[in-house]
Amino acid sequence: MDRTERALELAREVGFDLAGVAPLAPPPAAARFERWLDEGRHGSMAYLERHRERTVDPALLLPEGQSILCVGLAHSRPDFALPDGARVARYAAGRDYHNVLGKRLEKLARRLAAEGFDGPWRKVVDAGPVLERSHAARAGLGFESRAANLLHPDFGPWFFLGELLIAEPLVPTESPPAGSCGTCRACLDACPTDALFAPGRVHAPDCISYQTIENRGAVPRSLREHLGDWAFGCDVCSEVCPFGKDTPDLSERFGTHPALADDGLVSWLDAGEGFSERFRGSPLQRPRREGLARNAALVLGNRPTEEGRRALLKALSFDPSPLVREASSWSLARAHGADHGVRAALELARGRETDDGVRRAMDLDLAE
Numbered sequence: 001m002d003r004t005e006r007a008l009e010l011a012r013e014v015g016f017d018l019a020g021v022a023p024l025a026p027p028p029a030a031a032r033f034e035r036w037l038d039e040g041r042h043g044s045m046a047y048l049e050r051h052r053e054r055t056v057d058p059a060l061l062l063p064e065g066q067s068i069l070c071v072g073l074a075h076s077r078p079d080f081a082l083p084d085g086a087r088v089a090r091y092a093a094g095r096d097y098h099n100v101l102g103k104r105l106e107k108l109a110r111r112l113a114a115e116g117f118d119g120p121w122r123k124v125v126d127a128g129p130v131l132e133r134s135h136a137a138r139a140g141l142g143f144e145s146r147a148a149n150l151l152h153p154d155f156g157p158w159f160f161l162g163e164l165l166i167a168e169p170l171v172p173t174e175s176p177p178a179g180s181c182g183t184c185r186a187c188l189d190a191c192p193t194d195a196l197f198a199p200g201r202v203h204a205p206d207c208i209s210y211q212t213i214e215n216r217g218a219v220p221r222s223l224r225e226h227l228g229d230w231a232f233g234c235d236v237c238s239e240v241c242p243f244g245k246d247t248p249d250l251s252e253r254f255g256t257h258p259a260l261a262d263d264g265l266v267s268w269l270d271a272g273e274g275f276s277e278r279f280r281g282s283p284l285q286r287p288r289r290e291g292l293a294r295n296a297a298l299v300l301g302n303r304p305t306e307e308g309r310r311a312l313l314k315a316l317s318f319d320p321s322p323l324v325r326e327a328s329s330w331s332l333a334r335a336h337g338a339d340h341g342v343r344a345a346l347e348l349a350r351g352r353e354t355d356d357g358v359r360r361a362m363d364l365d366l367a368e
Ligand code: SF4
Pocket: 190, 191, 192, 193, 194, 195, 196, 202, 206, 207, 208, 209, 233, 234, 235, 236, 237, 238
């Protein structure tokens, strides 16, 4: 068995479903990525601009590097919702995949070293500065789709990617495309916000995933009702995709995090000081307590309940974050504005509010 085949075999032995090799060089999507940045479609993700150079050229991440081992780990599971029906992107329902993939990549690096693959290495999972979909497509792990994700014939869009940059000169496993979207455009038609403005192109500030995970500020008012039930991420473009309709149920792999198995939006809104402990080991820590409470408040405005009304009134008066008070005001006005008690509470809160931005938003809420 040659060195490349052995490296791929080891990747499978440590538990990855997919493995391939790409050259450590700018991938085909490099120019597209730079245009996307130049057009400002990355929103407030300034780190993408900061890391532009090494994202485009992965050789800058590991000067001694020769190859990228691209790996995939499937996470397909049936539809996922919180006990109260609010939605969370399926990939985020269980243990944090960054830890799982990171540990497996480290294990793979140790196994490779034990078999004489010498030299430095570097692992990358998700947030790292690598155009992972493009490298993975080049290595034969799937094809880049009109939904701007990577599709695999067996797993559809439901798999994580990781990369191990290594100093060994392996032979690239470039292969013919693993499929194509053909004439389908279901994802473009289904996107609730038209964030998929052209095939394979996403305007991040319009995307629900970006707004509920990456955006640290207020969700634009024009997008709020389009969040619908989505309190963290959005799977709409993946769920409508014909690829991945018959994927295996692998929910056991990542499990369901206790904070998502037992709790609903009201408890998210009320998480307070216990947030870090409650969401430890979950991808939902990324938007922090404030962002997750903001999302919960907005979705409670889209799916009104009596319990939600009480939680929003409490947050309106007592939440320390202007972001959460502002979102609570919007939701109370939208979902319960006809209730005289709610209107009185909004007027009272407006009179007491110390943040100028929240006061201006409350004026709009009261007027609307
Ligand atoms: S994740 Fe949701 S909002 Fe974003 S592009 Fe896909 S369907 Fe549109």
